[in-house]
Amino acid sequence: DAKTTQPTSMDCAEGRAANLPCNHSTISGNEYVYWYRQIHSQGPQYIIHGLKNNETNEMASLIITEDRKSSTLILPHATLRDTAVYYCIVRVGNSGYALNFGKGTSLLVTP
C-alpha cells in the first residue's frame, strides 16, 4: 500500500472549516483514499473514502486532486467534539486487506 504524509498537528477554531491535508504521491490506480479518526481513548471511526471523485457525506467532504497525489478532508463547521487524531490511509479497494494506520494528524478544535 502507498505511504501517506500528514502534518503532525493542526488547530482550528470552533465553527470554522477544518482542512486536513494528506500527501500520497505514490498512490496507484486501484488504491482508494480512506479517512478515519480516533477521539481520545475510543476506537477509530470511519469518516469517508474515495477513489478519484470528490465525495461528501454527513460528516465530511473529501477532495482528491486530479493527479490523485494528494487529498484534503474538510470538516465544514468544526466543533469541539471533532478534536481527534485523523488518519489518511491508502489501500487497494475491495481487497480484504487490513488498513494500516500511520501517525495521523492531531486536530485541536478551540473555542
Add this chain to the structure above:
Amino acid sequence: DTAVSQTPKYLVTQMGNDKSIKCEQNLGHDTMYWYKQDSKKFLKIMFSYNNKELIINETVPNRFSPKSPDKAHLNLHINSLELGDSAVYFCASSRGVAGDTGELFFGEGSRLTVL
C-alpha cells in the same frame, strides 16, 4: 446495541500470566481484526479472520493466538504475558473480502496493563 463489543475493557495482570480478550460483532460481517495500539499511539494490525479463516497474520509473537469460533466472534488469547504487551487492543469488523469497502467498525478497546 453495541455493534462491536469487547470484554474486558480493562485488564491488569502480572507478567507470566495467560489472559484472553473477547470480541463479538452483531453486524453480520464476515471479517474481523485485532489491532494493537501501544503507548506511542501507533495502531498496528495483528490478525484478520474471514469467515473463521485466518487471512492476515502479521509478525506477532506466537504467544498471541487468535481464535474464531464463528464469524461473529474473534477472541485473542495471550500466553506468558510480558511488560511490552501492555497496550490497548482493538477489535474491528468489516463486511468481508467480497463486499469490502474498507469501512471498519471498531470496538471501544481493551486496555491491558502487565505489571
